[in-house]
Amino acid sequence: MTQPFPFSAIVGQDEMKQAMILTAVDPRIGGVLVFGDRGTGKSTAVRALAALLPKIDQIEGCPVNSARLSDCPGWAEVKSKRRVERPMPVIDLPLGATEDRVTGALDIERALTRGETAFEPGLLARANRGYLYIDEVNLLEDHIVDLLLDVAQSGENVVEREGLSIRHPARFVLVGSGNPEEGELRPQLLDRFGLSVEVESPREVEQRIEVIRRRDAYERNPADFAKTWNAEDARLRRRIVTARDAVARIETPEQTLRDCAELCLALGTDGLRGELTLLRAARALAAFDGAAVVERAHLRAVAAPALRHRLRRDPLDEAGSGARVARTVDGLFGAFRTAAE
Structure with a gap:
């Protein structure tokens, strides 16, 4: 194999x-x-x-x-x-x-x-x-x-x-x-x-060269190439296993729930699957990062992948759904931050 x-x-x-x-x-x-x-x-x-x-x-x-x-x-x-x-x-x-x-x-x-x-x-x-x-x-x-x-x-x-x-x-x-x-x-x-x-394909020359270098090394000798990455993969595996055990204990503040609902309302997503996915992804990221509480930084990091495919099309917006999510996150969380101050 x-x-x-x-x-x-x-x-x-x-x-x-x-x-x-x-x-x-x-x-x-x-x-x-x-x-x-x-x-x-x-x-x-x-x-x-x-x-x-x-x-x-x-x-x-x-x-x-x-x-x-x-x-x-x-x-x-x-x-x-x-x-x-x-x-x-x-x-x-x-x-x-x-x-x-x-x-x-x-x-x-x-x-x-x-x-x-x-x-x-x-x-x-x-x-x-x-x-x-x-x-x-x-x-x-x-x-x-x-x-x-x-x-x-x-x-x-x-x-x-x-x-x-x-x-x-x-x-x-x-x-x-x-x-x-x-x-x-x-x-x-x-x-x-x-x-x-x-x-998308890498746009920087150095990154493309590194892709070629690693793929070529893998194809020449898959076993030896894997050995050079064993330690890094093992470290990542431990983080995932630790996060799996910790995810049920991650604290979810009331403000996090409000942030999820406000963001999905602002973006006009249908149903509640967007909020639930956003919450679960942010909680999983918090566990993976070793945090005890879900924070806005976690919501920001997962907002685009959790919500971009749930938006209705806007033919007047050529930036794409990911950019729409990012703009809304910046505007909404910025407003929350100003109000808190």
Whole structure:
């Protein structure tokens, strides 16, 4: 198996890396959507993060990666009680995947050879407790989008067809990437992503040279290259694990809740998902930074990725949604600060 590119070795793309780290700290944030140019490290970052995270414990042979035998679905026919350690699952959902491959379906081989009705798990089962990655997510077929929306809402995959009535947990961090020039994402699916980041090719010569240098070194000898970054990746892993344990204890002042609501009202976001995502992301960042309290600096840092994809289009504003969020944050938090003084 090829050694993944070290997460710490990725040059630049700070917003993308921060967003992925925050979803590792608190998966309830709801995943990450990464839009940008081809060849900017989108898929590399997903696989690098998964390799960076601690391995998961699961019951040997459980098709949904359950940590306890009691959580394995009855249809799985798991015979072992032994717990094994395995890497964090990262499952690719190809654009051409059929619904049966995604959700699971009747095991045709067992049906024909043994006359038994048995369930063959799909990609959603394999992604449970891990990551589901969709490249070119904006080109995904509508019926698969609808399916993902249902599962993302419930955290459970339900298959009712071909004489089967199957349910199993399907909780995963959804990561999608795409090129905006190839089409837009349906609003319903767009809203399901907790954070949205925009990446572009480096514009500085020295940064581009460093990207080439590191990638070339990795391709020449992946194992040796990974060793040079082991210490940095280990340090980052410890920070993530510590933040996971601490996030539930982070204090959230009343003013933080007011800031979230005021900001979303000022931007005109629909519903309350924006406030909840903003709060969870800011709290995760506070935990990652080792802070005890969510502060405005944390809200500022996560406001754009948490809210830019929830804004209604303004054809008269050519600066983009990220710039609109930044302007509103500066104006609103500046006003709060002046009033306090």
